[in-house]
Each structure stands twice: as structure tokens, then as C-alpha cells.
Amino acid sequence: MYQYDQYDQLIVEERVKQFRDQTQRYLAGELSEEEYRPLRLQNGLYVQRYAPMLRVAVPYGLLSSAQVRKLAQIARDYDKGYAHISTRQNVQFNWPDLEDVPDILAELATVQMHAIQTSGNCIRNTTTDQFAGVAKDELVDPRPWCEIIRQWSTFHPEFTHLPRKFKIAVNGATRDRAAIEVHDIGLEAVNNDAGELGFRVSVGGGLGRTPIVGSFINDFLPWQHLLSYLEAILRVYNRFGRRDNKFKARIKILVKALTPEVFAERVDAEWAHLKDGPTTLTEAEVQRVSQYFVDPAYQALEDVDFTAADAEHPGFSRWRERNVVGHKKPGYCAVTLSLKPTGVAPGDVTDKQLDAIAELADRFSFGEVRNSHNQNMILADVEQARLLDLWHELREYGFATPNIGLLTDIICCPGGDFCSLANAKSIPVAEAIQRRFDDLDYLFDIGDVELNISGCMNACGHHHVGNIGVLGVDKKGEEFYQVSLGGSAGREASLGQILGPAFAQDDMADVISKIIQVYVDARTEEEQFLDTFRRIGIAPFKERVYAANH
Structure with missing residues (x-):
């Protein structure tokens, strides 16, 4: 997964200091509620029904075991002992005290995490397939492309005050597990007839008060022009999107009002000024980012025959059918930990469970965890030969409900x-x-x-x-x-x-x-x-x- 360099770390730490000062001034009465509101939103802090809610960024749903342990500690020390997985693959804390939020952000910074741009009228967390990089039906690993978009969009001065919030999803597989067609921008990796990589681009999808399925406006965008084309889309939206009515401010309303064809024409006109400019991606830049997403140290394994284990443990067979999926490497599988047992709010996970997930990730899945937009968590690189042992442990911690994709996986x-x-x-x-x-x-x-x-x-x-x-x-x-x-x-x-x-x-x-x-x-x-x-x-x-x- 991506690792901060010294500049990344410095930016996040300086942001924490800045928000600490802003919060202290607000609590001292030196900033009004109106002045403080945009500042807290820029740092992922909402005021909910009973308490503040802090939304923590989890880029494309990927977490290290160290980060999961930090989330567990925050839930224990600053909240009511649990966290919530959101449909944008982020993590939310529902009960922090306002005066503690700067301390929480400082804690997050120690494990290369933050809450920047998890709220407000900006480009939010870019999401993708929870099985990215391991799925059998994958054309290309979407995670490097998500990271490239994240680095481009975070703190982008032109797009921090958009007409409304903005969501991008990337899919790299045959099956769309990223829901790209109901995003403001959806990107699907494709190959052209010459075998070259590019993206099929959808715009104007979204749910909310006016649900709309997006329209594909470009069937093949060469990967080199990904950022310049995204920038053209955002510029058209920033220029023509409505700001007089927040219920009509999303890009889907603009695309529908103009028609997808006219919107595409305006994007092309804007793109003409940007194409082949400084945001053109190079092989070197893509390789720089891709090096953080190389395969872990897989062993040369063969697929396991589970006939005997299934016969001895019918519950294991049932769980394996619903919660375990195939892997690009023989002898491995990806396992979804269900956060949907009856009697628990879907997507909620306790501090003790988070600690357990971190431990299981270290022992079974190269120290990495995924969040899904279905509000579950995933161990993506489990050896099939150790699957029965993992199942026994998941049962102890409440993660083995065999309901993934079923009616109760709500x-x-x-x-x-x-x-x-x-x-x-x-x-x-x-x-x-x-x-x-x-x-x-x-x-x-x-x-x-x-x-x-x-x-x-x-x-x-x-x-x-x-x-x-x-x-x-x-x-x-x-x-x-x-x-x-x-x-x-x-x-x-x-x-x-x-x-x-x-x-x-x-x-x-x-x-x-x-x-x-x-x-x-x-x-x-x-x-x-x-x-x-x-x-x-x-x-x-x-x-x-x-x-x-x-």
C-alpha cells in the first residue's frame, strides 16, 4: 500500500496543528459557529443528532494492520468502543468529544491517516473493488490509478469548493464491484483493439434526492490522459454547475440539463487546453505509484480440496460458499469478514474486534485489510490450507456469519x-x-x-x-x-x-x-x-x- 514520504507526513501534521488552533479558538468563543463550520467540515467533522461524527479517510478501502490497531485504540480511548464502516470504504466515529478531535487527528497522523476531504464540497474518497489486485476477473489492478487520482485531487486548489461533493470510482475487473455507474465519475479499465490500456468514462451518476444512472461519454480514454480529462470534467462542472440550489448542484443535474452529448462536447473543448500538458501521465509516474502495490511474497501453492473438511464441518462449507472467493494465485483465496450478525448495526465493529482483525491480518493476510462499500471487511490473501483455522477464529470474534450477498447482508x-x-x-x-x-x-x-x-x-x-x-x-x-x-x-x-x-x-x-x-x-x-x-x-x-x- 502507499507509504507517505516526508512531505506527505509534514502536510498532515501541519494540518492537525492548524485544526487544533481553530478548534481551541472556537471553544474559546473567538470563532463563530458559522466561521468554524467550513473548517471542521474540511477535517471530516460533522455535528450529528447527539454528538460530533468524525469520518476518517481510508483511500480505496485499504488499511494496514497498524492502522487498524490505531482505529481500535481511538474507538476505545475517544469513543464508545466501536467504529463504523461507511459505504465509501471510510471509517466513522460517532461519539467523539469536540475538544478531543484534534488529538484524534494527531493519533491518526502517526499511522499515515487523516480526515481531510471526507466532507464538504470537494472530491471525496476515490473507491474501488474490495478485491482489487487479487480478483480472478481483473484486467488491471485499479489501486495505483485510485492513488494517482487521490494524489492529484487532494488539496487541488481548483476543486476544493465545488458546487457540491464529488465522488469517483474505478473498476478494473470484468464484474463491476465498484458501482461506477452511480458515481459522479465512473472509470472502467478497458483495452482497445491494439491491446492498449485506457478507461471508459461515465459521468453524472448519483443517488440522493434525484437518482440518476451515469452516461458514458468516452469509450476509450488513453491512460496517459486520465488526469487531464478528469480535470476537464471538473472544470466544466465547476464553471456551469448550479450554486443557487444545493438540491440541484450535483453534476448529474448539469449533465441531464445539458444532455450527455452536449456535456461531452464541453468537456472536449476544455480538454483541448489541457491535453498533453503538465498532467499528462508518464510510464515513470505510473511505475512510481505502482511500486506500492506489488504482490506480497506469495508461495507456490496448489488449490486445496475441501471435501473432507466440508464433511466434518458443515458450517465451514456453508461459510466458504458465501464468504470466500477465488484468488488470482493458486492456493490462495479472499475472505470477507461479515459485519452483519443479527443484533448489530450493519457496518459496526468494536475496538476488540478491530484489534482481532489486525492480529488476523498479520497472521493470515500479509498485514493488510480491506473495507468494502458493502460495509464489511476483507482479508484478501489467505492461504487455502489455513482457511479452516481462520474460520474457527472468525467464529470466536463474531465475523463468520455466512451471509455475504444474502438478504441479511444489509x-x-x-x-x-x-x-x-x-x-x-x-x-x-x-x-x-x-x-x-x-x-x-x-x-x-x-x-x-x-x-x-x-x-x-x-x-x-x-x-x-x-x-x-x-x-x-x-x-x-x-x-x-x-x-x-x-x-x-x-x-x-x-x-x-x-x-x-x-x-x-x-x-x-x-x-x-x-x-x-x-x-x-x-x-x-x-x-x-x-x-x-x-x-x-x-x-x-x-x-x-x-x-x-x-
């Missing part, structure tokens, strides 16, 4: 329990659904279903692209939940269709049960939930759910 925002923007609670709904579907045999029979829950229209839980999406809404001061079906964040992304009138919280487990039953009754042997929905449409689901309520 993406869920913190909702009204924490967030001051939320219309309704998210976590109790997630728990009610998990408890309803606690039969693993039934869960496995249902198969892959993506269930996403957001507490408000800001869509931090990505409900628009859940196969089943749940949105908390306020109806005359009471919490209700709107359901949508048919969303997908993968290749050829789609937005869910609203099922109908919203439901009370106590009805939600029943509603999801009825939706699943329609699928089970209608599916063919080869179909997953999304396939069946796209074949039969929304009407059978609507009929079953609402007929039973009247």
Missing part, C-alpha cells in the same frame, strides 16, 4: 439513531429483517439479494440501487418506510421502482417476507431475485403486498 446508513438529517431510523428495521430471516437454510435457498436501507433521501444506504430498497420517510411526524424494487449497482446499473405507499416500521419484516415469497414462487431454477423481477415486473409484488394489508 447495507444500512446510521439513520435517525445518529444522523440529524434522517427522517426515520434505519438500524431497527435492519435488525427486524435479519431476525425474520434468521433461518440459514431459507436464506441460502433465497440466494443473492441486495437489501439497502436509507434513513432519508440523501441515500447514504444506497437504497435506490438495492434489489430491495427501503427509504425512511416522515409522514406528519411519524416514521414510515417506502419500498422500491429492481435496483442494481453493478454493470448496466438500474434504479429501483417504488412499490407504492409507505409502511409503518412494525410492518417492514412482513412486507419483505411477502416480497421474497413472490420471488420464491415465481423464479426459475437459474434466476436470482433481480432476474425474476426484471422478467415479471413489479405488479405481482404490489398485488401480494398490498392485497394482504386491506
